Amino acid sequence: MSPEELQAARDHVIPDVIAGGLRVLFCGINPSLMSGATGHHFARPGNRFWPVLHRSGFTPRQLKPYEQDELLVYGLGITNVVARATARADELAAEEFREGGRLLTEKVERLRPQWLAVVGVTAYRTAFGERKAQIGPQERTIGGARLWALPNPSGLNAHWSVQAMAQEYGRLRAAAEDSAGKQRRKAAPEGGAER
Template sequence: MVADGLRVLFCGINPGLMTAATGHHFARPGNRFWPVLHLSGFTPRLLRPAEQQELLSYGLGITNVVARPTARADELGAEEYAEGGRLLTAKVTRLKPRWLAVVGVTAYRAAFADRTARIGPQQSTIGDTRIWVLPNPSGLNAHWTAATMAQEYARLREAADGDVPRRPFG
């Protein structure tokens, strides 16, 4: 679910089995993506995974690093992450979102060969697209609560809201 020129393109690791079955991103009931997106102020109300198309009206989109569905992200191999990083770079280059938000620091490190990456804004860019690494909203990520995740997501929202849209010269 992407479009040209988004404010933020969220990028999950890969589809879980529930997402693969329903066609809706972050569809597993224990996943905190949708509540955190709302708590952080990206959406005016809590959206259900089946309402993911509404994100486009807020200048938001969702994609994945790796397309292959798995029960757990740790089932993915290094080659899949590397190839996913190449494909994601091509997608971002084509679509030109202002921000790419990768949800999961481990996935970002593997896909972009950046072992030192931390949660937050990154130094690297893809063209003019800036990159922010967010905590993984999976229920398996017990290090982050919904509230602390929402604070980090809100930091990205504030940065994205503060952006002045680029205008072509002329």
């Protein structure tokens, strides 16, 4: 892709990969220019989202960005705090993050995923006004959804290796599986066997 094509994607908005009742809705900071140009989330070649998702056990194989709609089969989805594509996240204003947090809250209340996983603790802190938030599960809930702050899979986030990120994403996967198991047990009729 040429530099001109990438620049032409600035401020493009790409569609969410969403459905109601997902196990986990992953929330990026905002689309890269490559994502804006291709229409696929986490499309930049150096982004480690897709390998980490597979290594953590969320997907049985490593999906390519153009296969993003297959996530719905696994009860997973993708959205962003800020919808517009930029070359770097630091081009976004704090007001955009706060407004993005408000819109994200409305989306989560409407779609009711079990977990909202924000990939980037700084984005989480800014969007939700929680300056001391750390990587991991959060106290906050939105419309019944639990929240988890994950490391940003961008290749620019060099202090997190693929292996370390996969372990943290794996912690979320285990928590999501545990929550799903508890919900199935609640729904099973008393004395009846789960199927």
